[in-house]
Amino acid sequence: MGWSKSTETRTEIDEVTGLEYPVTVSKYVFGVELLGAALGVSGGLFGLSFAFCKPARPGNRSGAEMSLI
Amino acid sequence: MKQFHKGKLVWALILSVAPGVLSADSIKFDFRDPKKVNNVVFLMDAPLESINGTATGVSGTVSFDPAKPAATTGKIVLATSSLHVDNPLMKKHMLDEGWMHVSKFPTIEFVAGKITKVKTSGTTIIGTIAGELTVKGVTKKVSVPVRLTYLKGMLIKRNRVPGDLLVLRCDFIIKRSDYGINAGNNEEKVSDEIELKLRVAGAAPY
Numbered sequence: 001m002g003w004s005k006s007t008e009t010r011t012e013i014d015e016v017t018g019l020e021y022p023v024t025v026s027k028y029v030f031g032v033e034l035l036g037a038a039l040g041v042s043g044g045l046f047g048l049s050f051a052f053c054k055p056a057r058p059g060n061r062s063g064a065e066m067s068l069i
Numbered sequence: 070m071k072q073f074h075k076g077k078l079v080w081a082l083i084l085s086v087a088p089g090v091l092s093a094d095s096i097k098f099d100f101r102d103p104k105k106v107n108n109v110v111f112l113m114d115a116p117l118e119s120i121n122g123t124a125t126g127v128s129g130t131v132s133f134d135p136a137k138p139a140a141t142t143g144k145i146v147l148a149t150s151s152l153h154v155d156n157p158l159m160k161k162h163m164l165d166e167g168w169m170h171v172s173k174f175p176t177i178e179f180v181a182g183k184i185t186k187v188k189t190s191g192t193t194i195i196g197t198i199a200g201e202l203t204v205k206g207v208t209k210k211v212s213v214p215v216r217l218t219y220l221k222g223m224l225i226k227r228n229r230v231p232g233d234l235l236v237l238r239c240d241f242i243i244k245r246s247d248y249g250i251n252a253g254n255n256e257e258k259v260s261d262e263i264e265l266k267l268r269v270a271g272a273a274p275y
Contacts, residue, residue, distance in 0.1 A: 005155035009123060014106045016227040017220070017236045017270045021106040022123040024153060031156070 004031035095134045098235040098271025100127055100145060107269040109147055115260040120159070126151025127269050131181065133235050135219050138194045139187045145237075145269065147177040168251050170205065178203045184215065192219050198239070204248040213241035224272050232274035239267040 008027040011020050100107060107127035113120045126148030133141045149171045154160050164171045180203075184196040198215040201208050216238040224232035244261050246252040251259075 003156045003159065006157045007153075007155045009153070009155055014227075014270070016223055017106070017218075017234060019106055019108075019236060019238075019268045019270055021108050021268065022110070022125070022153075024123070024155075029155075 001032050001035070004034055005029040094136055095132045095140070096233060096235075096273045098131045098133060098143075098233070098273045100129045100131065100269050100271040102127055102270070110266040110268070111152075112264040112266075113260040113262070114264075115256065115258050118258045120154060120259065122152060122154035122160075122163075124148075124151045124153065131235060131237070131271055133217070133219070135221075138189065138196070138217065139184045141181065141184050141198070141217070143181050145179045145181075145267070149175055149177055174205045176203075179211075192221075193217070194219070202243065204243070205250060207248045209247060211241070211243070213239055215239045224274060227270075228272060228274075230272075230274045232272055235271045235273070237267065237269050237271070239265075241265055 006026065006028055007024045008029060009022045009024045012023050013020055102125075105125040107125065109124045109127070111122050111124070124147055127145065128148075129143060129145040131141060131143030131145070133143075149169050150164065152160075152163060152169060152171075154163060163169055166173075179200055181198050181200040184194075184198050187194060187196040189195075194217040196215055196217075197212055199210070199212045202211045218236040218238075220234040220236065222231070223234045224230055227234065242262050242264050245259075245263055246261050252261075
């Protein structure tokens with residue numbers, strides 16, 4: 001997997017001369033830098049989720065927890 | 070006086086006909102190619118990254134004599150702006166001032182001098198072509214292996230025009246440090262050695 005690409009180049013062969021030549025078509029291909037960025041953002045959001053997590057208090061126990069006591 | 074004029078006329082005729090006679094067997098091939106089949110592939114294999122790209126802005130002319138392939142001469146020109154890699158940011162950097170500086174150096178040129186070590190097999194001629202390569206305004210003498218294929222009368226199959234084709238294949242390596250292409254920098258990502266693969270065909274309509 002390489003960097004992101006905005007074009008894709010494939011090779012074709014000229015029938016008369018036998019020459020290989022590049023044909024470039026517009027096509028977006030996701031690369032490693034976007035994968036890295038996505039992993040970074042998801043990791044950040046995961047870390048951030050702990051900041052908004054309500055700490056469990058004895059008085060705020062749920063019904064299920066109370067039934068176990 | 071009459072004799073003098075006759076002499077002048079004869080010399081004028083000889084001088085006007087001589088160039089045509091001397092180059093009668095040499096065919097001039099035009100390498101302009103609107104179909105963009107003519108191309109140069111460049112490969113750079115650095116420790117951290119492998120980069121490959123293409124360029125299709127080829128033009129130029131080559132004089133080729135099938136009976137004397139060693140006397141082949143000509144010039145192949147590549148428009149620097151046609152250099153292409155698939156990553157848009159990498160392409161921008163490549164064409165910018167730091168690397169190829171396209172606005173200042175719009176062409177890469179190869180002027181062919183002569184072919185040595187010629188071996189002919191049917192329509193194919195293999196040899197070593199000596200010439201001068203100019204990249205970023207730096208001209209260096211190079212000697213590179215070449216394979217020519219002379220396709221007599223085959224232009225009609227390609228361009229629907231009667232004529233000949235000359236196919237030229239050439240693989241060689243240059244160093245970007247020799248031509249001042251951001252020399253000494255980023256060698257872990259962009260190798261100093263650039264492998265070039267030239268694949269071009271010239272047309273000579275009758």
